[in-house]
Amino acid sequence: MRIALGLATMGGLLCASAAQAEMAIALVSPGIYRGPAPQCADDYRQLSRLGVQTVLDVRSFRRRQRERECACLKSYGIAYLNVPVSFRPQRDGSAERALRVLRDAERRPIYIHCEYGRDRSGLIVGLYRVRCEGWSLRAAYCEMKRFGFNSRLRGLERYFWECARR
Template sequence: MSRPKWGRSLQSIALWAGLILLVGCAGQQQRIASTPSPSAAESALANYRQPAAGLFTGGQPEQAEWQALAAAGITTVINLRGAEETPDRDEAAEVSAQGMRYLNIPVAGAADVNDATADRLWWAIREAGGPVLVHCASGNRVGALLALGAYRNDDRAAAAALAFGQEAGLSRLEPVVRERLDCRPPAAGDVADAGPSVAASDHSGISCVGN
């Protein structure tokens, strides 16, 4: 997978720090008005993950849970599900009613796990100006796009980007992400030879070509 030229140029202004803080580069930073409460978000979110400070990921919240998520300090909700997945709900209205900003980036399946969609999500998070919740049905699609986004826009090695995606909820789409990142699964003996502590790790045996 190629990295965008503009993604590499942002390394000097610490793009990853921008994601963690959810603000712009030095001299253009926006202050986060409130500090999100991980415990409050965790209780309201299926498959709760917090892969970076101010970034929450997980599955589909119920309508009654938006109030708790807003109270936890989340200011922006990014939904990766298509409208056809929840035809009986108007998530944009639900989120807006709680004073949060709403953005929909539909990811229908593996075909949408691509550079353009990953870049769109990455920059939406970076420009949010406050704590962000990114969700799909389970968190799987979220982790897939964040892995690609970290590789393309944070200048991370493929193995580190894949690990970040796993932390964010990547599961069934991992083979697709590995292909995009030119990663191969570990050989049968790799994990066993590494010892029990490595074999038990979620990130064990990641091997990526050229990284």
């Protein structure tokens, strides 16, 4: 079976228009969403339809992608913040900076992402669950794993277990 795809472009981004599934966005709490990095015009439209006011990108590399994302979001009237979270957040306080942004009600509705929406964003959402919503460490960690958190990223996992209750 052959499927024809129509392609749309925006800011140099190609996207399969009709046949592509929507970006996997999950509601964390009222006004807070999480998922992967937006890749194409359809993804930016989806964020706009949700009423997202701010996108929090916690990737620590890929400068050109960040610049492109910032320009695309601006065209939809969505603010872009990059708070790079390293894979060793104990050393640089990066996870705490990202969590402060996520907690800021003035920036909501907010969408947090890293590259795939699993590891760095999973850590920040896990910290939010424990510190702001009173979740147990175990419940928050189970949710992190359900969203694909990679426990082999020892720096992120260690930070969660050692620092979530601060």
